[in-house]
Amino acid sequence: MTEGIGARVKRTEDRRFITGKGKYTDDIRMENQAYAAFVRSPHAHAKVTGIDRSAAEAMEGVVAVLDGHQLTGDGIGNIICGWAITSKDGSAMNMGAWSALATDRVRYVGDAVAVVIADTAAQARLAAEAVEVEYEELPAVTNAEKALAEGAPQLHDNAPGNLIYDWEIGEEAATDEALAGAAHVTELPIVNNRVSPNAMEPRSAVAIYDEADEHYTLYTTSQNPHVARLVLSAFYNVAPEHKLRVVAPDVGGGFGSKIYIYPEEITCLWASMKTGRSVKWTSTRSEAFMTDAHGRDHVSKARIGFDTEGKIVGLKVDTIANFGAYMSLFSSAVPTYLYATLLSGQYDIQNIHCNVRAVYTNTVPVDAYRGAGRPEACYLVERLMETAAREMGADPAELRRKNFITEFPHQTPVIMNYDSGDFHGNLDKAMAAADVAGFDERRKEAAARGKLRGLGYSCYIEACGIAPSAAVGSLGAGVGLWESAEVRVNPVGTIEVLTGSHSHGQGHETTFAQVVADRFGVPLNSVSIVHGDTDKVQFGMGTYGSRSGAVGLSAISRAMDKVEAKVKKIAAHTLEAAEDDIVIEGGEVKVAGTDRKMAWHEVGLAAYTGHNLPPDMEPGLKEGAFYDPVNFTFPAGAYICEVEVDPDTGVTEIVQFTAADDFGTIINPMIVEGQVHGGVAQGIGQALLENVVYDDAGQLLTGSYMDYAMPRAWDTPFYTLEHNTTVCPNNPLGLKGCGEAGAIGAPPAVINAITDAIGDNDLQMPATPQKVWRMIQATQTPIAAE
Amino acid sequence: MYPTKYHKPASLEDAVAGLRSAEDGALLAGGQTLLPTMKQHLAAPTDLIDIRGIDGMSGIRVEGDVLVIGAATTHAEVAGSSDVQAAIPALAQLASGIGDAAVRHMGTIGGSVANNDPVADYPSAVLALGATIVTDRREIAAEDYFQGMFMTALEEAEIIRELRFPKPRRAAYAKFPNPASRYALVGVFVADTAAGACVAVTGASESGVFRHEGLEAALSGDFSADAVDGVEISSEGFMSDIHADADYRANLVRVMARRAVAALG
Incomplete structure (x- = not known):
């Protein structure tokens, strides 16, 4: 099969992307289009005591200046968090009110207080500067630990102490007891640094109100247009669902940040109705840094205990999660069910307890970012394992092997039931490819050049395709997490697949078509993938959490089952054979063991002409499916990073990075490798470079690329990639997911390598040259020239 | 950016006159600092005087033991010049490491030296090599020229014409x-x-x-x-x-x- 499952097919969508022919939201231009510019708070925390719109309203080109009182007065609802978390004392989480345009109080720098609609973007921006907002400044707090402290500035009246929830998982008493009896306990403070998502395409919205039909259309940069429509309709009261179409055309990256429905999209829809104009807004990069939901920002204390044999007896974790100023759409689930449930890692741990406090601060809201909770869990567990091995004088690989789960299914004490995996096999492959055996020689050779060489491991496990719907519902999710598909075979045999998944860089148009081509033996170019439009696609939950393969493609597979059944019925009828004898092969529908056959397109034509169908069969060849998984999927792998640190400057160079992943079935190895490259690069970015910094007053110090350090090509090595496949037993194609693995597995491997190189475990991300240099100075590591 | 008037004078005299007559004029060469600043609404000159069209403002030549670089010469031109590579290879190497390729093809040596950003590369070469800054009206020794962060000896409406670098050993x-x-x-x-x-x-x-x-x-x-x-x-x-x-x-x-x-x- 040159185009089917397993084929390295070049991405069909790239032709339009690399020739500049993609159609993004900002490319959409309407007749009568006006532009929105937002008036944003320069203060991290303040009362809004007055807004004077008169100067702005008088400016050239200004259509309207609108504020939060008008917005709420028109019944636009507050922005919600869609996953209810219950505190350990049984109380509901404390969700503070978040209006798309602030009415009486602003809580972070960038909080929108008003919007100007004008004929041109430049006029809107000039007028926005002329809106005079009167603020009464309040003290601010940006650090989550400080926000919990007595006397800290309070953000929301209904969240005393800035506490959103105080949640726990696992058995605390049993874990304490296990740790008390441990032969060795390793304890580490772990900071998971706050990062900015930095999708290449900034957020954008074009809102169109049709007064005659009372109908709205929103073009927007979304990873999940149906979810956007649902929330805009059910909670924000913009319009009922049948009067609201949401289209997410080509979208240039999301990494989670485009899951959520932000104030700007809501405001544009409302403003379009208010002004009778189509309203466009495209974020500047500065606005993106200020307003796109950030990721991570955990501070944890973790203790892991071992018996005399090196077996783990217990793990106890206390985590504080910074949520920013408001609860974003899925924020509450990230440091709970997407984080603490993965704290067992790849290891057989009988006792785990994790407490999580979610906290408001005067910073931009924090939500899921590539990996979402799982990177935080993996980083914590893998830093602990490496550090424990060093403290106990054990080989880090051997200590892991001693604790690997080897039998599946495996029930962890923190909800997850791992369905499959081969953790020894992953590590074997990684160690062989990384030539771990030759490391000591390489370290000596580096020392002769005055460089400190180190090697670090990371054996990650994650959970993709979050499911099933009934289970997540019982845990507080406000939505089901299934996926839908419709497969349409046209009268000429070409195939359209309508999917609720959304591609914003993943290459679905290629991989999904490969699966269809593989199933029916038709050419890849006879299959097209339709997504991203609520008027075209029946429904969908969108793309995040590496769910498009495991859930989205499973739905397509189920729809194809139905198509196949009907095709066989038609062929059996036409060829006068038994249905069971019909096989679909190489674009033909045949009676097995005979020369009787129909071409694929002949079946399509027969279905649509309806001239000769079995009795009682409806014409047409189009089937749909809604697929709800029975479990998460569990991609896992072993990463090995090798670094050289320059002791004079503290600069870390990643000289070798080996990733051995188990993603289950692989549809397109080239696209999977690209996902690993991108994920690992993001992980390296978080480990070495990226860091969002607010000053104590709440001003964003990393508000542009002058100060926010993104990884560049030269910061990353040429990767060595290996695959070790155990098929997922729970979905039709055996897929596990690959989109987030790199970002999850890479950071601990990088930091473990640096701490190995410098001989000091007390390193927090990002490992900037200054930080590493200072640690080398403190430990007086000699330049071991030999 | 805020509205601004764009001028492209043909001579240094016209450029100086343009600067003097503007309410709040700014010189535009490569624009790699000025334009982003204007886009962010952090600068709002009423008039932009583009000096790139002035004869003799860009180009590289060797006069005996002195390397002469026109103020509007881009970083890419300096980096790629065989004259610079032969006379002061360190200067070519410095220029090749400024910004990224797009910046190097727009940004100019005169713009960098006039701006005197405390984290820019060129000022270190100008000072260490003891270069002379030649303006529309005088010659300024490097040691007199740099006067602190973003501060130089340039007077009101004074325009750098070229930089003269004596060849070091x-x-x-x-x-x-x-x-x-x-x-x-x-x-x-x-x-x-x-x-x-x-x-x-x-x-x-x-x-x-x-x-x-x-x-x-x-x-x-x-x-x-x-x-x-x-x-x-x-x-x-x-x-x-x-x-x-x-x-x-x-x-x-x-x-x-x-x-x-x-x-x-």
Whole structure:
């Protein structure tokens, strides 16, 4: 099969992307289009005591200046968090009110207080500067630990102490007891640094109100247009669902940040109705840094205990999660069910307890970012394992092997039931490819050049395709997490697949078509993938959490089952054979063991002409499916990073990075490798470079690329990639997911390598040259020239 | 950006006149600092006077022992010039490390020197090489020209025409880039000249580019990497920010100085 499952097919969508022919939201231009510019708070925390719109309203080109009182007065609802978390004392989480345009109080720098609609973007921006907002400044707090402290500035009246929830998982008493009896306990403070998502395409919205039909259309940069429509309709009261179409055309990256429905999209829809104009807004990069939901920002204390044999007896974790100023759409689930449930890692741990406090601060809201909770869990567990091995004088690989789960299914004490995996096999492959055996020689050779060489491991496990719907519902999710598909075979045999998944860089148009081509033996170019439009696609939950393969493609597979059944019925009828004898092969529908056959397109034509169908069969060849998984999927792998640190400057160079992943079935190895490259690069970015910094007053110090350090090509090595496949037993194609693995597995491997190189475990991300240099100075590591 | 009027004068005289008559005029050469600043609404000149069309403002030539570079010459032109590579290879290498390719094809040496950003690369070369800044009305020695962060000896409506670099015996530039912006977190330009060793440091000081007397004294006696090791590098007056504090910058001054000298073999 040159185009089917397993084929390295070049991405069909790239032709339009690399020739500049993609159609993004900002490319959409309407007749009568006006532009929105937002008036944003320069203060991290303040009362809004007055807004004077008169100067702005008088400016050239200004259509309207609108504020939060008008917005709420028109019944636009507050922005919600869609996953209810219950505190350990049984109380509901404390969700503070978040209006798309602030009415009486602003809580972070960038909080929108008003919007100007004008004929041109430049006029809107000039007028926005002329809106005079009167603020009464309040003290601010940006650090989550400080926000919990007595006397800290309070953000929301209904969240005393800035506490959103105080949640726990696992058995605390049993874990304490296990740790008390441990032969060795390793304890580490772990900071998971706050990062900015930095999708290449900034957020954008074009809102169109049709007064005659009372109908709205929103073009927007979304990873999940149906979810956007649902929330805009059910909670924000913009319009009922049948009067609201949401289209997410080509979208240039999301990494989670485009899951959520932000104030700007809501405001544009409302403003379009208010002004009778189509309203466009495209974020500047500065606005993106200020307003796109950030990721991570955990501070944890973790203790892991071992018996005399090196077996783990217990793990106890206390985590504080910074949520920013408001609860974003899925924020509450990230440091709970997407984080603490993965704290067992790849290891057989009988006792785990994790407490999580979610906290408001005067910073931009924090939500899921590539990996979402799982990177935080993996980083914590893998830093602990490496550090424990060093403290106990054990080989880090051997200590892991001693604790690997080897039998599946495996029930962890923190909800997850791992369905499959081969953790020894992953590590074997990684160690062989990384030539771990030759490391000591390489370290000596580096020392002769005055460089400190180190090697670090990371054996990650994650959970993709979050499911099933009934289970997540019982845990507080406000939505089901299934996926839908419709497969349409046209009268000429070409195939359209309508999917609720959304591609914003993943290459679905290629991989999904490969699966269809593989199933029916038709050419890849006879299959097209339709997504991203609520008027075209029946429904969908969108793309995040590496769910498009495991859930989205499973739905397509189920729809194809139905198509196949009907095709066989038609062929059996036409060829006068038994249905069971019909096989679909190489674009033909045949009676097995005979020369009787129909071409694929002949079946399509027969279905649509309806001239000769079995009795009682409806014409047409189009089937749909809604697929709800029975479990998460569990991609896992072993990463090995090798670094050289320059002791004079503290600069870390990643000289070798080996990733051995188990993603289950692989549809397109080239696209999977690209996902690993991108994920690992993001992980390296978080480990070495990226860091969002607010000053104590709440001003964003990393508000542009002058100060926010993104990884560049030269910061990353040429990767060595290996695959070790155990098929997922729970979905039709055996897929596990690959989109987030790199970002999850890479950071601990990088930091473990640096701490190995410098001989000091007390390193927090990002490992900037200054930080590493200072640690080398403190430990007086000699330049071991030999 | 705010509305502004664009002018493209054909002569230096017209450019000076344009600047004088503007309410709040700004010179535009490559625009790699000015235009982003205007786009962010942090600058709002009423008039932009584009000097790139003026005859003789760009180009590279050698006059005896002096390398002459027109003010509107781009970084890419300096980096790629065989004359620069032959006369002062360190200058070509410095230019090749400014910004990214797009910046190097727009940004100009005159613009960089006129702006005197404390983290820009060129000021260190101009100062260490003892270059002369030639303006529309006079010649200014490098040591008189740089007067602190973003401050220069340029008068109202004075325009740099060209820079004259005397050829050193040898020179090298070592830069530690800011991990985010790739500007110099510290850049050290060392030149072995007839007048002795000259060492200029950019990126480090709150007062902008400066010559390091301690390093110069050590290198004038013994122009070797080892000579750098014994020099005390004070962090007093150095910048501290989220990327590097003053002490780390002081360390980098030593390490970059050592590497620059070592690069000369």
